[in-house]
Amino acid sequence: MIYDVIICFETHVELKTQTKLFCDCKVAYDAPANSRICPVCTGQPGALPVLNKKAVEFAIRAGLALNCTINHKSRFARKNYFYPDLPKGYQISQYELPFCENGFLEITSDDGNSKKVGIKRIHLEEDAGKLVHSSESLDESDYSLVDYNRSSVPLLEIVCDHDQNPLRSVREARAYLEKMRQTLRYIGISDCMLEKGQFRNDVNVSIRPKGEKTFGNRAEIKNMSSFRFITEALEYEIKRQTEILDAGGCIDQETRLFDESVKTTFPMRSKENAPDYRYFPDPDLVEVEIDREFISLVEKEIPELPEQKLKRIMEQFNIPKGDAIILTKDKAVSDFFGACAPLCDDKRRLSNWIIKELFRLLNNSSAKIEDCTVSPENFSHLINLIARGEITEGIARAVLEEMFQTGKKPESIIDGKGLRPLSDIRSLGPILDEVMAENQKVVEKISAGDTKPMDFLIGQVMRKSKGKADARKVKELVQQRLEISL
Ligand SMILES: [Zn+2]
Incomplete structure (x- = not known):
């Protein structure tokens, strides 16, 4: 039988605030264990949370970039569950009245058209601490350590809408994740580093016979960072559900985990499957009121988004689409191009030299463009020298390599090494x-x-x-x- 696939994400994004969500502790990724904690984020009796305004601003920035309605009233709730990395015995999250609702993210769908994938809600919550199990440490004895540095780091949860153009294939799912990560990085609210757990996803997947209107039972696969593993987990899960339905069976609504080594999903233990979180409004935190003035202030902070930038680069500078996609994929790259463009007459040559030559040097040294020693001014100058025929491309390559190593100006390298072309x-x-x-x-x-x-x-x-x-x-x-x- 032929089935429709429906995929929905719950994306957790760690926000790039200086301090945690409800206390003054610094957010730090490489600090020694339990060196960034206080009575509030470790849940000591009597300690009271105070909301970080910057985190609210970031949540609203995400909401606006993802075309959401911003609620003028918002509320925090306690999500009760017990786990050793959660010292209070509850997580401060949101249930009713999240900050943002009913938005969409535009992706390219399987048929090549643009598709507005529905986003049901965006809410703010605190992250939990981190358990370090003895198998991950050098000592073989059986114990676990807990590090509360991550406890109460602001986390944004972005939830897909099942009813509004949900994702229909693994390819669309991948496009959604990439576009989401790109957008959040553009608006500067998170670095979304996958390996640091700053962009984690739970994914729901269900299938139903083609043409049917009711949703099938869905399986939720928890807590995945790597895009490759998410793709593999979805492929496995769609195949597993198809085989069960084809054999006349039923899909259990359950939470599963993905085992990366054998590339299969398996059910979590049943007692973890149906949690009752007993949400209730957090009595320590007042309702948050967000006025229009604050929203318009946040709106001004939103830079040009990838989609707009892509169109502008193609139209204004006559850059082919494939190249424009590469130039806008990462905000730092598009900022570099944007800084060079007004200084260069030949934009096509500029684009080619970023994509071919500068990327090659960056890749070879595993460096990022934002840490690159070649300034946009010096890079543009080099491009202009080539465009005016003052140096050959071959010499320009050697000059760029030295600029990359030393940060020197192209002129001083050319003169210092006697690289001026012989033309007399x-x-x-x-x-x-x-x-x-x-x-x-x-x-x-x-x-x-x-x-x-x-x-x-x-x-x-x-x-x-x-x-x-x-x-x-x-x-x-x-x-x-x-x-x-x-
Ligand atoms: Zn703290």
């Missing part, structure tokens, strides 16, 4: 004489009107001058010497 007859003449003497047959052919070996002759001059000869000047010179016109 005094330096080119003797080299050309030598090449012509060594290749008399070729010279005869050209004199007789066969211009094909011209490039060969120029190539020989380039080789002898170690790439420094100005090819156009060489060509002119050959024409003069042989008294021919091309």
Whole structure:
């Protein structure tokens, strides 16, 4: 039988605030265990939470970027459950009245059209601490350690809407995740580093016979960071559910985990399957009121989003779509291009040199463009030198490599190493004489009107001058010497 697939995400994003959600403790990823904690984030009796305004601002920024309605009243609730990394015995989250509701994220769907994937809600909550199990430590004995540094770090939860254009394939799911991560990085609320757990996903997947309207029972796969593992888990899960339905069976509504080593999902133990969180409004926190003025202040902070930037780069600078996608994929790259563009006449050459040459150097040294020693001013200057024919592409490559190592200006590298092209007859003449003497047959052919070996002759001059000869000047010179016109 043919089935429809429905996929929904709950995405947890750690926000890039200086301090935690309800206390002044610094958010730090590499700090020694339990060095960023206080009575509030470790749930000591009598300690009271105070809401971090920046986190609220970030939540609203996400809501606006994801086309949501911003609720003017919002409320925190206690989500009760017991786990050793949750010292209070409850997590401060939101249940009724989240900050943002009813938005969408635009992706390219399987049929190539744009698709607005519904977002049901965005709410703010605190992260839990972290357990370090003895199997992960050097000591083999059986115990677990708990690190509360992450406890109460602000977490944004973005929930897909089952009823509004849900994702219909693994490919769409992947496109959604990539676009979501890109958007959140653009608006500067999170670095969304997968390996640091800053962008974690629970995913629901269900299937139903094609054409049917009611949803099938869904399986939820918990807590995944890697996009590759999410893709593999979804592929496995769709195949598993298809086989069960084809054999006349029923899908259990349950929570499953993905085992990366064998690439299969398996059910979590049943007592963890149906939690009753007994949500109730947190009496320690007042209702949050958000006025229009605050929303419009936040709105001003939202930069140009990837979609708009892509369109603008294509239209304004005549960059082909494929290249424009690469340039806008990461905000830091698009900022670099944006800083160079007004300084360069030849935008296509600029784009090509970022994508081919600068990316190659960055990849080879595993560096990021934002930490790159080549400034947009110096990079643009180099591009202009090539565009004006003042240096060859080959020399420009060598200059860029040195700029990358030292951060120096292109001019000072070119002068320091004597890389200015040879374009005067005094330096080119003797080299050309030598090449012509060594290749008399070729010279005869050209004199007789066969211009094909011209490039060969120029190539020989380039080789002898170690790439420094100005090819156009060489060509002119050959024409003069042989008294021919091309
Ligand atoms: Zn604290």
